[in-house]
Amino acid sequence: MTEATITIEPMQAKHNFQVGQLLVHGFRGKFQHLTNMNDDELALFFEKMFEHFPDEPASQRMVALQYGEVIGTLSIKWKVQSNMNHEKQKYPSLKSFNSFGKWNFLKMLFGLYFLDHKPQVGECYITDVAVHPDHRSKGVGKLLLQWAQDFVQAEPNLNRLSLYVSGKNPRAKHLYEQLSFYTHSHKNNIMSHFLFNELKWYFMVRKIQ
Numbered sequence: 001m002t003e004a005t006i007t008i009e010p011m012q013a014k015h016n017f018q019v020g021q022l023l024v025h026g027f028r029g030k031f032q033h034l035t036n037m038n039d040d041e042l043a044l045f046f047e048k049m050f051e052h053f054p055d056e057p058a059s060q061r062m063v064a065l066q067y068g069e070v071i072g073t074l075s076i077k078w079k080v081q082s083n084m085n086h087e088k089q090k091y092p093s094l095k096s097f098n099s100f101g102k103w104n105f106l107k108m109l110f111g112l113y114f115l116d117h118k119p120q121v122g123e124c125y126i127t128d129v130a131v132h133p134d135h136r137s138k139g140v141g142k143l144l145l146q147w148a149q150d151f152v153q154a155e156p157n158l159n160r161l162s163l164y165v166s167g168k169n170p171r172a173k174h175l176y177e178q179l180s181f182y183t184h185s186h187k188n189n190i191m192s193h194f195l196f197n198e199l200k201w202y203f204m205v206r207k208i209q
Contacts, residue, residue: 004067006140008147011061011073013051018070019063020046026130030196034111035104045108048096062147064131064140071135074144075127076151078158079119111195117164124152126163145179152208160207167200181206 011019020043024031031042055061058080064072097105119125126148131140145161152158163181165173173183181204193199 006064006066006071006143008062008064008143011063015063015070016047016050017043019050019061019073020044022070022073022130022132023128025133026128030198031108031111033197034195035107037100037104041100045100052096062144064144072131072140072144074129074148076124076148077119077127078124079121081157114191114195119162122157122159124148124158124161126161141175142179149208158208160205162203162205165202165204166198167202168198173202173204176204179206
């Protein structure tokens with residue numbers, strides 16, 4: 001039996017729950033070191049983040065779909081041109097997050113803020129890539145990264161992709177190298193080691209013609 005085609009589509013609200021679970025599969029080690037939340041609580045936290053916090057103006061999250069199920073996700077963002085006007089973002093009440101406990105909520109927000117990266121002119125930054133464990137090594141990640149490359153090629157103000165990869169994830173680093181990313185720089189970050197038990201990070205770049 002031939003498997004259904006995998007499609008790459010913009011994330012919709014109906015995908016929030018599944019994408020939240022994917023982020024837990026991909027990054028549970030980091031966030032469970034930061035907080036005492038279990039997998040279900042972390043997935044619910046990410047789902048509520050999608051529901052209640054607005055997206056950045058210059059950003060896009062995509063999902064890989066097969067048989068209607070989300071099997072992968074990728075998020076990108078890029079620098080907003082200074083002459084572009086955007087409405088001021090309105091943030092919701094934080095009552096929806098009370099069930100996680102104020103301390104867990106604050107630690108998660110601080111952790112996400114710490115992991116944030118501000119792209120430079122021409123840079124399209126890959127915030128995260130996550131693939132369901134049952135679908136890894138099947139080309140899903142490559143499809144998502146190919147979509148990101150096509151996006152940059154179609155945007156005249158963008159000329160490169162970038163991302164950070166943990167020193168504890170040589171498999172991901174090797175995959176990016178196979179896709180023509182190179183290590184632009186690397187650093188040891190004591191704060192990151194304290195928050196996420198992740199000391200070494202590689203900043204990788206792929207130039208797009």
